[in-house]
Amino acid sequence: MSLFRKAGNRFKYGSMASAALLSGVMMFSTLASAQTGAAAAFLSPTGLNRWTTSGPEGGSVTSLVTDPVDNLVYAGTSGGVFLRTSAGWTAVSDGLPDVAITALAVVPSAPSSLYAGTSRGRVFRSTNRGQSWTEIQKPVSGSVRSFAVDITRQRIYVATTSGVFVSQEEGQPWRNVPELVGDALSIAVSPNGVVYALMFDRGKGRSLSVSTDGGASWSSATLPTQSVGALTGNPLNSTIYIVGDRPIVYASDDNGKTWRALPVLGVILVPGQAPILTLLSDGSRLFAGTSDGLYVLESGASSWQRVGTLTASVRAVTITSQRPQVIYAGSILTFRSFTNGVFQKTDDAASDWKQDNLGLTAVPVIDLAVTGDLEAHAATSAGFFQTKQGGLSWQKSAQVVEPVTSIAANRQSVYLADEKGIERSGDGGQTWEIVTPRKATHLAVSKGSPETVYANLSYVLSKSSDGGRSWKPAEVGLPRDFYYGPPGYVYTRVLETDGEAPAVAYVATPDGLFVTNDAGESWQSLLTQTYAEDIRAVAARGLIIHTALTPYSSSQFGERPRGIITSLDGGKSWSDPRLRDESVQTIAIDPVTPSRSYAGTESGRVYRSEDFGKEWILFSEGLRLASVRRLEISDSGKRIYAATDGGVFVYEIGSTLLFQRLPDDSARLPRLLRQLSTAGRNLACTSCLGPGFVLPAVGTVQGSGGAVFKTDVTLTNSRATEQGVTLMWLPRGNPSGSAVQTFRITLPPSSEDGGGSLTLSDIASELGLQGFGSLVVVATTETGELDNAAYIDGFARVRSPSLCGPGSVSQSLPAVSSQAFGLQRRARALGLVHEPGSRTNVGIVNLDGVSREFTVLVNGQRASERLSVSVPPFASVQTAVPDRNYGALTVTVVSSGGASGWVAYAVSVDNASGDSWASIATPLPDR
Numbered sequence: 001m002s003l004f005r006k007a008g009n010r011f012k013y014g015s016m017a018s019a020a021l022l023s024g025v026m027m028f029s030t031l032a033s034a035q036t037g038a039a040a041a042f043l044s045p046t047g048l049n050r051w052t053t054s055g056p057e058g059g060s061v062t063s064l065v066t067d068p069v070d071n072l073v074y075a076g077t078s079g080g081v082f083l084r085t086s087a088g089w090t091a092v093s094d095g096l097p098d099v100a101i102t103a104l105a106v107v108p109s110a111p112s113s114l115y116a117g118t119s120r121g122r123v124f125r126s127t128n129r130g131q132s133w134t135e136i137q138k139p140v141s142g143s144v145r146s147f148a149v150d151i152t153r154q155r156i157y158v159a160t161t162s163g164v165f166v167s168q169e170e171g172q173p174w175r176n177v178p179e180l181v182g183d184a185l186s187i188a189v190s191p192n193g194v195v196y197a198l199m200f201d202r203g204k205g206r207s208l209s210v211s212t213d214g215g216a217s218w219s220s221a222t223l224p225t226q227s228v229g230a231l232t233g234n235p236l237n238s239t240i241y242i243v244g245d246r247p248i249v250y251a252s253d254d255n256g257k258t259w260r261a262l263p264v265l266g267v268i269l270v271p272g273q274a275p276i277l278t279l280l281s282d283g284s285r286l287f288a289g290t291s292d293g294l295y296v297l298e299s300g301a302s303s304w305q306r307v308g309t310l311t312a313s314v315r316a317v318t319i320t321s322q323r324p325q326v327i328y329a330g331s332i333l334t335f336r337s338f339t340n341g342v343f344q345k346t347d348d349a350a351s352d353w354k355q356d357n358l359g360l361t362a363v364p365v366i367d368l369a370v371t372g373d374l375e376a377h378a379a380t381s382a383g384f385f386q387t388k389q390g391g392l393s394w395q396k397s398a399q400v401v402e403p404v405t406s407i408a409a410n411r412q413s414v415y416l417a418d419e420k421g422i423e424r425s426g427d428g429g430q431t432w433e434i435v436t437p438r439k440a441t442h443l444a445v446s447k448g449s450p451e452t453v454y455a456n457l458s459y460v461l462s463k464s465s466d467g468g469r470s471w472k473p474a475e476v477g478l479p480r481d482f483y484y485g486p487p488g489y490v491y492t493r494v495l496e497t498d499g500e501a502p503a504v505a506y507v508a509t510p511d512g513l514f515v516t517n518d519a520g521e522s523w524q525s526l527l528t529q530t531y532a533e534d535i536r537a538v539a540a541r542g543l544i545i546h547t548a549l550t551p552y553s554s555s556q557f558g559e560r561p562r563g564i565i566t567s568l569d570g571g572k573s574w575s576d577p578r579l580r581d582e583s584v585q586t587i588a589i590d591p592v593t594p595s596r597s598y599a600g601t602e603s604g605r606v607y608r609s610e611d612f613g614k615e616w617i618l619f620s621e622g623l624r625l626a627s628v629r630r631l632e633i634s635d636s637g638k639r640i641y642a643a644t645d646g647g648v649f650v651y652e653i654g655s656t657l658l659f660q661r662l663p664d665d666s667a668r669l670p671r672l673l674r675q676l677s678t679a680g681r682n683l684a685c686t687s688c689l690g691p692g693f694v695l696p697a698v699g700t701v702q703g704s705g706g707a708v709f710k711t712d713v714t715l716t717n718s719r720a721t722e723q724g725v726t727l728m729w730l731p732r733g734n735p736s737g738s739a740v741q742t743f744r745i746t747l748p749p750s751s752e753d754g755g756g757s758l759t760l761s762d763i764a765s766e767l768g769l770q771g772f773g774s775l776v777v778v779a780t781t782e783t784g785e786l787d788n789a790a791y792i793d794g795f796a797r798v799r800s801p802s803l804c805g806p807g808s809v810s811q812s813l814p815a816v817s818s819q820a821f822g823l824q825r826r827a828r829a830l831g832l833v834h835e836p837g838s839r840t841n842v843g844i845v846n847l848d849g850v851s852r853e854f855t856v857l858v859n860g861q862r863a864s865e866r867l868s869v870s871v872p873p874f875a876s877v878q879t880a881v882p883d884r885n886y887g888a889l890t891v892t893v894v895s896s897g898g899a900s901g902w903v904a905y906a907v908s909v910d911n912a913s914g915d916s917w918a919s920i921a922t923p924l925p926d927r
Helices: 668-681 763-767
Strands: 039-042 051-055 061-066 073-077 080-085 088-091 101-107 110-118 123-126 134-136 144-150 155-160 163-168 183-189 195-201 205-211 219-221 231-233 240-243 249-252 276-281 285-290 293-298 313-319 326-332 341-346 365-370 376-380 383-387 406-409 414-418 421-425 433-436 440-445 453-457 460-464 494-497 505-509 512-516 524-527 535-541 544-549 563-567 584-589 597-601 606-609 628-633 639-644 647-652 657-662 692-702 708-717 723-731 742-747 757-760 771-779 792-801 808-814 826-834 838-846 852-860 864-871 875-880 887-895 902-910 916-920 922-924
Touching (some): 061 341, 073 326, 080 101, 101 144, 110 144, 231 276, 285 326, 365 647, 406 440, 421 440, 440 494, 505 535, 544 584, 544 597, 563 584, 584 628, 668 723, 692 792, 708 723, 708 771, 723 875, 771 875, 826 902, 826 916, 838 864, 838 887, 852 902, 887 902
Parallel strands (some): 061 101, 061 313, 535 584
Antiparallel strands (some): 039 657, 051 647, 061 073, 110 123, 231 240, 285 293, 313 326, 365 376, 376 383, 406 414, 414 421, 440 453, 584 597, 628 639, 692 708, 723 771, 792 808, 838 902, 852 864, 902 916
16 A cells, blocks of 8 residues: 655545545555654645645636626636636636636626536536536537527527527536537627527538527528627627628628628737637627737727737627626737736726736746756746746746746756747746747756757757757657658657756657666657557656657557556566556656656646556646646756646645654653643633644545545644644554554744644554554643643544545544543443444544443334443544444443543545535543
């Protein structure tokens, strides 16, 4: 079994339970406790151990909508959905399994209802302004182009590349419109309920269909010209607008029977791009988003007017309803316009546009390089960005404004490829020089030889030994490919250098994977019978090589391996494919712990392996499921950077607080428990925690199906001064008796504004522990005695990666007061259910120095059971309630050996939904 080290996550998911959590965890076998050193590092209270992003800010904005009631503005981007707040943009994509947004819609009659369509033909609905999402039955394959809401009939239409579909506003499954099959370019609904659908057929061209009876029947309307684009309606009347083949908009007031041309729009025509990209009417005005900014046609005006001085390519536009009205324009990246994101201006002639990208972290990142723990560099279509703060903020280079296609770096130099050729920076990206004025792809730089650079230059795999100033072919031993290009062309899919050996590099070609051990002087084959399309990623460090295979066309070439294959002997032998169900695009090997690797996928997930690629476990909490193009790890191994279609995400494995491993002392635990029991009797209630408590279920263990269950623990100090705390680990079965592993930590002080809390994600791996057990938490003085003046609290959450998407499912148990585990004989757990398709487990923690016998009484509506349980000293056990149809039940635990310190709990789990109930047994009075 492989356990994560410092890999905890603490982001709240858990709305979709798919497996038994706590009750399932407790059924696994006891694992031996691991020893740890005298000192190690705790986690920082914030910002660690989950994926987070702060940029680069901007991105291609495909849609903008405004909630007309609350005046909220939403943006759809390739990196998810964002909500405009007073503090900037906030991502509202949590739980959205596809973030390549192509269309948004707000339902005017229910403004909290939001629809999002994606490039993969999926449609999602949120009823709480994007805080959570539900997928409506997927229509068919194909991209979603636009939505239209029929407020008269409470219906919503969606135009896709596979036709038009309709659903009720309540989010019922889509049904196709039989008359509208094919490529639906655009759809619109007028206020009187007339539906317009612009369709395209390769044989017949474009056509316009109209329905005046809510889609029950359709008729063909005359188009003003065959080359037409976006549709939009006037929200105040029945007028419909359509984009023509030139910068002309046509309007119809009779359901598309006749059309009138509006004034010609004097926009700069861009070859290969439609001059008018979107239309929006607010009743009295018509806005046109173009490849050269935003234009407006006032009611009765004879010409269009440019709105401000914006020259970006505007794909989306919306305007707020409340005054002062604000116009928002969403820009996309083009080959002539590198400005992107959202722009806004107030609706008056005196104001002009200002970029509004704060918090809009949706720039697709093509490539990534890391040159230090806090320094990373990102290649994007919007130019070059860098951070010197570990991803907390990103700055765009004023010198490199063209799209960057590849980037590579070591600690001495950063190299990038753009339209100018290959550029080099020797000062961390501050200044640049063009060292090679030729177009290049697939840059790679030796980690140990600062001047050694590899690149594909004009179809030739080449090497430079002087930092890119001069090049020579590096193709000896590589098969030439005459199919993909001119004679001598070597088709390069992947080019990587070894993370450890300066002279070693790898290249994937149509004939397989090749390696050079002499800095490009010659190449030898490592993998054959593959294709360049198959090999998506390579990572190597010494003898360790990971290669990701994704067959490009298995039907044409037969069945071929899929997944990550690994060699631990330099490519002489390879493992069977792992992670077969994902399309892996990037792999990175930890430079400090080479047994640890990370893999990023096309679906936007990251996986982690602790055992040289034998097992891969989901490692994605905090990601938006935007395609992961590149993973890089800092030299310390403490930061992982992920380049995605929704920006750069950073996972920091770090520490700011220290804990101390105390020497083994068999007298410490019994002494502190006695002191804690005495203090507990002086507390006013059984829920008062005072100076100590027990967390009955804590640890890390692997379950069935490869699921790994971990525990996050939060500790809180209520005093205004720092508080010393002693942690004592009681493993399952506890063969060590009272000589348990013990740690000391200092909690920060509390204040009126909060504070005083510390969250320890994946606490077992942080403390160097293995298995499951219980944690005794006691506030102690400098001399190690109980601090009676302390008041601490705690909480534990057991979690596992969700099988249904990103995030985790979880089960929580609160801390148990010392009042509750005093000298008691009986305790009872309530609120449990055990019926067909469910199960119940009972756990007991013995806080006495001798073995104890317990009787467990299971009393249900329809059945009862009596169990005997033996618990070793200072240990915990869990037993499963025999499977019967009990119905609602209570569990009473009775100590057979007289009054003694112990804790009991019970958990019921619905096997189908994973929904679970946890109940701490509360003391009962003696009879």
